[in-house]
Amino acid sequence: MPARALDRARESYQRGWAEQAKFRFPSAIRFLKRALVHTERADATPDRAELRARIMYTLGLCQGEISGMSVAVEAFEQARREIDTIPDVALRARLHGSVDGNQGLMVMRLGQPDQAVEWFSRYISYAEQEFQPGEPDSNLTQGLMSCLLNRGFAYAAVRKREPAIADLERVIKLGGEYELPQYYPFAVHALGNVHKQSGDLAEALRRYEEAERIFRADDQPERLARLQLDQAETMLMIGLSDEAGKHLDEALPMMRTQKFGQEIAEVEMFRASAALLDGELDLARRMAKASMRKLEKRGSTWWMMAALIELWAHAMQAKRVSNALVQKALVLSDHLAANQLVDEARLAKLLAARLEVRRGKLADGEELLRQLPGPRAVTPIDHRMQRRLVLAELALAKGNRRAALLHARKGLEELGQVRDQLGGLELVSATAVHGRQLGELAIQLALENGDARQMFVWLERTRAQAYRYEPLEDFENPELAERIVEVRGLGRDLMRAGLDGRPTAELRAKLSKAQREANRLGWNAQRWGRPRPVAGISEIVAELGERAMVSFVVSGGGIVAVVVSGGQVRLIRLGDAREALESAQKLHFDLNALAPDHLPPPLLEVIGGSARKQADRLDQLLIKPLTHLIGERELVMVPTGSLYAVPWGVLPRLHGRPVVTAPSATAWLAAAQSAKPKADRVLLVRGPSLQFAHGELDRLAAYHDRAAVLSGDDATAGKVLAHLDGADLVHVAAHGEHETENALFSRLELVDGPLFAHELGRLRKPPAHVVLAACSLALNRIRPGDEALGFAGAMLAGGTRTVVAAASKVGDEASAAAMADYHQALVAGAAPAVALAEAMAKDPFRRPFLCLGSG
Structure with missing residues (x-):
């Protein structure tokens, strides 16, 4: 019957509309096509025409996602023809407005947000004319809010901050007035985009996290997937390429299941961008090509x-740079500019200019740079760094080394301004990747100049910038605390499952997901104050006294040492960097193998011989060339790369010598000038599963008769954190593990589960002197710019003056013996570096500890 056919059509349409709202486009298309078939069996009435129009423009939106713009436009035109048959003028206007809104959405998703604004504005104008605040039409109100929301997204995409915020705040206001809370998380998501495009990346992440909480609570995985794309783009803008990749990997399976079109292509594009940032050029090209093919097929301008x-x-x-490559960059720049992709167009022209400089056509490169205006307020930081890099390379090619260094300095200052706006340790340290090439160029020039003082200054400008910031008291984040508890519980469950021989794959996946969520929440959980000024040479000389400082750096394949000693600064070329760094890695491997307490003598001899060989090699490469400068002085070492894992006391020329390891001279100076601890408040912690822990802490308690002791059931994460706050000296005898994928989830194993580096940000006053026994939790994760992270790194950045930790694995018995000797020397009045040198000297290869920060 005709009437029944129309009812069935409405039912299928509603199901199709619900599916497209969840981004389930293939199933939405099936329901919508079924609805059209039902309408063909109904009588030709205005109701039928209205329903067919709604079906067609919704179908157009879905088909556009799958098949591209041309199919969508045809469906929209069919809908408009159907609408024109309706006699009711007001209804015709409303339906045409709905088509305008859908067409705007389609255009925006295909990479033309400026055109989308025009389509959305048409519907908004209509809706505002019809809107009656006293007696609002629910459908009209929701239509207006949807279009304001979408126009806010579009304004954000074209970096029009004020109109975007106005639209989105209006959505939030209307939602409150008319009890439509479902629009709130979308408005928050869009506000995140506004902050992202205006360069306030930390605020963007905070907005995204708020929207993410709601989408997860409401079980909206499709909305969450779209949000994760914007989060990943923001991470890339900061420099968090690894984290962005994991974020995209989490979103991709659902997108593929639901057969998303645009989003999958965007994932591939952002993955390509992450690979480019990491220097994985083959992967970047492969992912970019895959994305380009999909976007071109869809008619999206994002293919450019x-x-x-x-x-x-x-x-x-x-x-070799060919003319064809330069021309390709220029043509692409023109295409991008024609599609209002302003910053991307400038970046393509910058690439062309850089290629001209590389092939020696300096005048052509300079002319291209002259055509480019300066960066806008919203120009991304990576684009700014590329501009400075090209200007520096051009100046260098013209023989103006001073101008090249000036551009490098200004570029790093711009990067510092971005860093100053960010929150947690991970965000601050991640930005270094954007300044890597500028820093390398400046270091290379300083090396070629042979100017040791200039080299020192540039090293301090480019390395370990995260340690320059004064930590502020953090604010409570209940959700982060809850997530940490979840991670701790999952870790405990995983350990039990492993001991019981049960499958662990599902638990590992849950733990990994919970860690990523906690990490993202933690990015803004700790606030940072003003950056300390970069240390000057005169300050370092004054604080060193009779000590010497050695800063290592790799440049042009060679390793170099900058030595500050006796008031002088010297630059020493040490030879092949690869050989030294490989020896450091081999030594680390050998020390891990030597860690078990009771190795069979033949194995001990073989592994020990290998370790001594690598230590001798490092001694010859790194220390012997410096002996005339450092003599027998106590040392402050500022390593690079894998040298962070070298326990310096195993090197023959440094046997028994006090050595402090620091991320930078600036970080060392800040630690050295902080108040020296009195050892009035001493905390001793005994973790589970340590063979010699009971005897170890009993001996230490005899040295510190007023020490607080947490062991057994008292050694919980909560109690340990509470006692850490304000302590003078803390000794933790507990196993720990460095988390390679996520440094702030490096952990100490306590009786109720792990204590994470993340949680140290909750301390109002960090402990002054911390000893991490029986675990390798030193500065194990090294980011670009020698941003050294890990459990010890989190403590140093948070204000702890001295951390003693193992550079590699260490046996329980060896650790207990070393720590007894260390504390005995401490209570006798020795400084930490001196006490550790004495303790290590008895068995250096089985006591591979470092004194970090200040000794």
């Missing part, structure tokens, strides 16, 4: 952004 990534990676791989 994928093409720019592919072209950039190609240019970095090219051994």
